[in-house]
Amino acid sequence: xxxxxxxxxxxxFGGLQALSxxxxxxxxxxxxxxxxxxxxGKSTLLNCLxxxxxxxxGSVSFEGQSxxxxxxxxxxxxxxxxxxxxxxxxxxLTVMENMMIPCLAKRDGAFSIxxxxxxxxxxxxxxxxxxxxxxxxxxxxxxxxxxxxxxGDKRRLEIAMxxxxxxxxxxxxxxxxxxxxxxxxxxIDLLKEIKETxxxxxxxxxxDMHVVFSLSERITVLAQGTPLVEDTPDKxxxxxxxxxxxxxxxxxx
Amino acid sequence: MTxxxxxxxAVRPQTSKAEKSGLFGLRGKDASLLILVAILxxxxxxxxxxxxxxxxxxxxxxxxxxxxxxxxxxxxFAIGFNILFGLTGYLSxxxxxxxxxxxxxxxxxxxxxTLNVIPSILVSIVVAGLFSLIVGWIxxxxxxxxxxxxxxxxxxMSFALAxxxxxxxxxxxxGLQLKYFxxxxxxxxxxxxTTPRANLxxxxxxxxxxxxxxxxxxxxxxxxxxxxxxMLAAFYLSIRIFRxxxxxxxxxxxSNQQRLNYTGISPKxxxxxxxxxxxxxxxxxxxxxxxxxxxxGAERMFWTxxxxxxxxxxxxxxxxxxxxxxxxxxxKYMENIVSTINKTTLEGWFAFMPDGLSDVxxxxxxxxVGKGWHLTLGLLFMAVVIFLPGGLVQGGQKLAxxxxxxxxxxxxxxxxxx
Numbered sequence: 163x164x165x166x167x168x169x170x171x172x173x174x175f176g177g178l179q180a181l182s183x184x185x186x187x188x189x190x191x192x193x194x195x196x197x198x199x200x201x202x203g204k205s206t207l208l209n210c211l212x213x214x215x216x217x218x219x220g221s222v223s224f225e226g227q228s229x230x231x232x233x234x235x236x237x238x239x240x241x242x243x244x245x246x247x248x249x250x251x252x253x254x255l256t257v258m259e260n261m262m263i264p265c266l267a268k269r270d271g272a273f274s275i276x277x278x279x280x281x282x283x284x285x286x287x288x289x290x291x292x293x294x295x296x297x298x299x300x301x302x303x304x305x306x307x308x309x310x311x312x313x314g315d316k317r318r319l320e321i322a323m324x325x326x327x328x329x330x331x332x333x334x335x336x337x338x339x340x341x342x343x344x345x346x347x348x349x350i351d352l353l354k355e356i357k358e359t360x361x362x363x364x365x366x367x368x369x370d371m372h373v374v375f376s377l378s379e380r381i382t383v384l385a386q387g388t389p390l391v392e393d394t395p396d397k398x399x400x401x402x403x404x405x406x407x408x409x410x411x412x413x414x415x
Numbered sequence: 416m417t418x419x420x421x422x423x424x425a426v427r428p429q430t431s432k433a434e435k436s437g438l439f440g441l442r443g444k445d446a447s448l449l450i451l452v453a454i455l456x457x458x459x460x461x462x463x464x465x466x467x468x469x470x471x472x473x474x475x476x477x478x479x480x481x482x483x484x485x486x487x488x489x490x491x492f493a494i495g496f497n498i499l500f501g502l503t504g505y506l507s508x509x510x511x512x513x514x515x516x517x518x519x520x521x522x523x524x525x526x527x528x529t530l531n532v533i534p535s536i537l538v539s540i541v542v543a544g545l546f547s548l549i550v551g552w553i554x555x556x557x558x559x560x561x562x563x564x565x566x567x568x569x570x571x572m573s574f575a576l577a578x579x580x581x582x583x584x585x586x587x588x589x590g591l592q593l594k595y596f597x598x599x600x601x602x603x604x605x606x607x608x609t610t611p612r613a614n615l616x617x618x619x620x621x622x623x624x625x626x627x628x629x630x631x632x633x634x635x636x637x638x639x640x641x642x643x644x645x646m647l648a649a650f651y652l653s654i655r656i657f658r659x660x661x662x663x664x665x666x667x668x669x670s671n672q673q674r675l676n677y678t679g680i681s682p683k684x685x686x687x688x689x690x691x692x693x694x695x696x697x698x699x700x701x702x703x704x705x706x707x708x709x710x711x712g713a714e715r716m717f718w719t720x721x722x723x724x725x726x727x728x729x730x731x732x733x734x735x736x737x738x739x740x741x742x743x744x745x746x747k748y749m750e751n752i753v754s755t756i757n758k759t760t761l762e763g764w765f766a767f768m769p770d771g772l773s774d775v776x777x778x779x780x781x782x783x784v785g786k787g788w789h790l791t792l793g794l795l796f797m798a799v800v801i802f803l804p805g806g807l808v809q810g811g812q813k814l815a816x817x818x819x820x821x822x823x824x825x826x827x828x829x830x831x832x833x
Contacts, residue, residue, distance in 0.1 A: 234676045234677055235675075235676050235677070235678075235679050235680055235681045236679075238676075238678060239679040243678075244677045246673075246677075250671055250673050250674040250677070251671065252667050252670040252674060252675075253671065254670040255666060255667065255670055259663060259666075259667075262663065263663065263664070263667055263675070266660055266663075266664075268679075270660075272679060272680055272681045273681060273684040274660075275661050275684075275685075275688055276659060276660050279659060279660070280440065280442065280655075280659060281659060281660050281663050282442075284660065287660075320674075
């Protein structure tokens with residue numbers, strides 16, 4: 163039994179069968195990559211996991227509990243955090259404030275109206291946020307407006323915000339898309355560090371094979387909405403079906 | 416959001432958090448801002464009457480009770496609107512409906528219960544809060560322009576209902592006034608033919624004390640001070656909301672709802688709470704309007720009234736603490752002072768010029784004053800939105816920054832000379 167179990171999931175958009183009969187089991191504590199050519203249904207699958215889309219058939223369960231029919235914020239409260247393809251952060255807020263929001267969400271839940279105390283007087287939250295920023299080596303940027311940071315720093319902040327909630331499962335949607343080589347390598351190092359220092363399961367959707375092979379322990383290859391193979395990185399590299407799917411895509415270019 | 420809770424909020428921190436933070440739990444700058452606003456509002460009768468009676472400039476004096484009351488009441492309205500629009504970014508185009516509903520509730524309290532303003536204001540706040548809960552619950556299903564249109568639709572519906580179908584409750588076209596024969600179960604019956612006047616435990620709202628110093632005349636009005644105290648409480652509460660975790664969540668809603676959702680927080684209850692809070696502020700403003708001038712008409716809910724509070728907030732600076740109050744004061748000043756300048760006054764001003772020239776000047780200036788004050792307001796509004804997107808507050812900050820640079824500049828040159 164994995165921490166995340168996807169069984170027979172199918173999703174249809176009008177005439178397009180985006181996903182059909184997807185089975186996936188992510189083992190606790192591993193880094194699991196989902197790869198596949200464009201249009202393979204990777205993002206659709208991810209959206210089904212976080213409650214943004216509801217699959218037509220099948221079931222998705224996290225730690226034995228079904229996530230279907232729950233709203234994104236409820237699924238997040240179960241322990242699944244998500245990193246987006248383009249960093250989604252609170253651009254108008256400072257880095258420190260960005261960091262305090264997940265800390266509050268972790269402590270107070272989905273809604274708590276406390277208009278009484280000043281935010282900066284909440285020692286517990288301030289300390290947690292500062293600690294997290296120190297961990298991620300961003301403490302010197304604490305008063306910066308989040309929107310004025312570089313792409314790489316925004317990504318780092320977004321990952322930090324996700325980690326501040328202490329999720330058991332971290333989903334990453336093409337975390338290095340559109341990044342310069344240096345930023346990509348920084349992100350890989352950051353994810354490696356997270357993997358080593360925290361008891362967390364990571365599920366990553368990625369295009370960049372360099373990222374996939376340097377991070378993941380298991381890889382699922384998705385093609386035309388169905389999983390083609392699932393195996394360790396070494397075996398995937400030499401797998402004839404995978405080569406076919408990717409070569410087929412490349413020859414089309 | 417009632418007077419009671421805001422007072423309680425003001426008292427509590429002194430016992431629990433006094434050692435950590437300054438005045439009523441506010442930090443340095445916020446505390447100074449609150450003190451500054453308190454001094455300005457309490458001394459308003461002096462500040463707004465800088466010109467001696469009978470002088471040519473006397474018509475620019477704004478220190479008469481009726482106008483001062485409007486400054487603070489519309490200040491409250493705009494402060495509340497800013498909690499919704501400034502923090503969450505949801506642009507309600509129907510906030511006057513809550514003001515109107517608050518006014519109707521307030522006058523009914525004066526008709527049925529007592530002429531005392533405290534129950535009337537409380538009833539206004541509660542009824543406006545409930546009404547905004549319903550409107551908000553429905554309108555907040557959509558965001559952006561659809562939300563604005565929904566709120567506008569609700570406000571216009573309320574206006575139309577108050578104007579026609581609900582005449583038994585709202586008085587229709589004529590509106591509602593107090594009558595000596597209203598039931599008023601808590602007060603004794605009034606003598607036939609007397610005019611009922613709102614009071615605070617016997618102190619009538621219209622009571623004024625006039626202080627004449629030389630040629631100057633300063634009026635201290637009971638109603639104004641009651642409204643001013645309400646505004647200070649409202650302002651204090653809005654500072655607390657801005658600085659609280661709740662306020663930060665509201666800013667997060669404006670910044671990125673997607674991320675908020677995927678951080679385990681549902682934006683809906685936050686926006687609804689902000690909507691109801693600002694609806695209650697509008698109710699407080701409506702209740703105070705009734706307390707000061709005991710009559711209500713449906714035109715208070717017309718869409719131009721909703722638009723006015725949007726203008727006030729943007730003109731002053733949406734999302735800033737003091738902006739809405741500045742904007743409200745600015746617009747009400749224009750509305751009441753610039754609009755009173757007529758052709759005769761203008762001719763008086765330009766009388767020192769040769770005949771032909773003065774006529775030219777009068778003709779040029781005339782469209783911008785008197786009934787044309789909207790034109791001046793519109794031009795100013797355009798200028799502010801184009802050059803100072805942060806409103807008058809941003810203008811003030813730019814000026815302050817310029818002065819500081821000048822100072823440090825002259826300091827540097829001095830040092831260089833030495």
